[in-house]
Amino acid sequence: xxxxxxxxxxxxxxxxxxxxxxxxxxxxxxxxxxxxxxxxxxxxxxxxxxxxxxxxxxxxxxxxxxxxxxxxxxxxxxxxxxxxxxxxxxxxxxxxxxxxxxxxxxxxxxxxxxxxxxxxxxxxxxxxxxxxxxxxxxxxxxxxxxxxxxxxxxxxxxxxxxxxxxxxxxxxxxxxxxxxxxxxxxxxxxxxxxxxxxxxxxxxxxxxxxxxxxxxxxxxxxxxxxxxxxxxxxxxxxxxxxxxxxxxxxxxxxxxxxxxxxxxxxxxxxxxxxxxxxxxxxxxxxxxxxxxxxxxxxxxxxxxxxxxxxxxxxxxxx
Numbered sequence: 001x002x003x004x005x006x007x008x009x010x011x012x013x014x015x016x017x018x019x020x021x022x023x024x025x026x027x028x029x030x031x032x033x034x035x036x037x038x039x040x041x042x043x044x045x046x047x048x049x050x051x052x053x054x055x056x057x058x059x060x061x062x063x064x065x066x067x068x069x070x071x072x073x074x075x076x077x078x079x080x081x082x083x084x085x086x087x088x089x090x091x092x093x094x095x096x097x098x099x100x101x102x103x104x105x106x107x108x109x110x111x112x113x114x115x116x117x118x119x120x121x122x123x124x125x126x127x128x129x130x131x132x133x134x135x136x137x138x139x140x141x142x143x144x145x146x147x148x149x150x151x152x153x154x155x156x157x158x159x160x161x162x163x164x165x166x167x168x169x170x171x172x173x174x175x176x177x178x179x180x181x182x183x184x185x186x187x188x189x190x191x192x193x194x195x196x197x198x199x200x201x202x203x204x205x206x207x208x209x210x211x212x213x214x215x216x217x218x219x220x221x222x223x224x225x226x227x228x229x230x231x232x233x234x235x236x237x238x239x240x241x242x243x244x245x246x247x248x249x250x251x252x253x254x255x256x257x258x259x260x261x262x263x264x265x266x267x268x269x270x271x272x273x274x275x276x277x278x279x280x281x282x283x284x285x286x287x288x289x290x291x292x293x294x295x296x297x298x299x300x301x302x303x304x305x306x307x308x309x310x311x312x313x314x315x316x317x318x
Contacts, residue, residue, distance in 0.1 A: 047191045048264060051214055052285050054086050054161055055194075055265075056306045059297070059313060061088045062290050063104060067310040070133040071111060072102045073143040077154055083312040087161035089196075089289075092148060094171060099123045100148040100178050103131075106167070112145065123147065148178065152186055155193075162193040163216070163267075163287075172205045179210050196267050198223065200257055207261045216287070217258055218267040222246055254281070267308070270296065275303040 061068075064076030065088070072090055080088050091104040096119060108114035108121065114129040131143045146154075148164075155162050166175050175195075183190055194214035195206050203215050220226065225242045258266070267287045268277075278286050288300050289308035297307050 048214065051161070051191060051194070052265065055163075055287070056285065058084060058086045060163065060287065060306060060308045061085050061312055062308045062310050064088050064090060065310060065312045067292070068312045069140045070131055070135050070143045071310075072104055072146070073131050074146050074150070074154060075135075075140040075143040077146075077151065077158075077160075079140075080312060081158045081160070085160070085312070087163060088155075089163040089165060089308055090151060091165045091167055092171075092175070093118045093167055094174055095123045095126060096120050097122045098174065100174075101126060102146045102148060102151050104167070148182075152182065152189060152193075156186065156189055160192075164193055164195050165218070166195060166197045166199070166202050168199065172201055175202065176205055176209050179206065179213060183210070183213075194264065196265075200253065200261075203261055203263065214264045215261070216265040216267050217253065217263045219250070219253065219272070220269040221250070221272045224249055258284070270300070273300065273303075273305060278303050278305060 061076065061080040061083075063071035064073065065071075065080050065083070065085075066076070068083075069076035069079045077088060090102045092100050093103050093106065094100055101118065101123065103111065103118060105111065106119070107117050108126070108129065109116075111133045112126075112129040112131050114121070114126070118126065126145050129145065131145045132140065133143075135143070151162065154160070179195070182193075190212070191214075194216050195203065196216035196218050197203055198218045198220075200217075203217060206213055206215055222243075224245045225239075228238075228242055257263075263284070265285045265287060266281060267289060270288045270291050273286065273288045285306065286304070287306040287308055291297050291300055291307045291309050292311045297309065300307050
């Protein structure tokens with residue numbers, strides 16, 4: 001009986017929490033209506049047009065091309081160059097000593113021979129690890145977790161565009177400092193990268209403090225459900241509330257936040273992209289992820305999307 005009462009009480013607290021979230025989102029919609037009416041989208045600039053054309057000119061290696069080489073490593077980036085890529089997508093986390101490194105997960109376990117949170121390891125400790133993942137050294141050589149600086153310098157040398165996927169809203173302050181540093185030390189690179197993220201606070205911070213930086217909003221239809229699932233909060237009792245929360249979140253993001261923040265492009269999971277969807281968000285360009293099947297690639301290119309893929313193809317399509 002006590003277990004049942006605790007379960008009911010826990011479900012009740014979760015439901016109340018979700019209702020509070022929905023009320024907050026509804027209030028945001030009402031506030032955003034005024035913002036949307038009084039705000040315009042960024043005028044097209046020559047720099048932005050060139051950037052978008054370059055991004056759309058070839059398939060974008062997801063995490064540098066995770067099928068052909070260990071993801072988010074210099075080994076993968078070199079492969080991408082050999083295949084004629086014009087842009088690559090990478091992920092950013094921060095070490096214990098505040099250094100931005102290129103790795104997807106919050107922990108080292110999946111893609112290195114180390115373990116534990118990246119945020120609790122120094123750069124020196126991380127550099128001692130192998131990032132070969134499932135690839136042998138005979139296949140790709142020795143791979144390490146690269147720093148963001150190393151990756152930018154490689155991109156400059158090879159005339160590559162970087163799509164910087166920033167993980168976690170807790171990195172807002174750190175990443176703002178990182179952007180300031182990038183723009184100061186690599187001025188020629190300022191129009192060769194974009195910041196993309198699932199997290200509105202990251203993009204808001206970038207727009208407020210670095211208004212000339214290109215930005216992209218990343219979206220999946222079950223974003224809130226996915227967060228709750230990862231935290232162990234998802235159960236049948238609240239499934240329908242979370243579904244509703246995701247729909248309201250979508251509305252706020254696409255009809256208020258994106259135009260208000262003058263976001264330059266959208267990165268949408270492939271399951272959520274259709275021809276009608278691409279037309280509905282025009283003139284915003286759409287990048288879709290992660291597309292590895294050749295027939296799916298052909299479809300998304302036909303409807304006007306850029307394709308992000310783990311599987312690299314040569315620039316002539318072979």
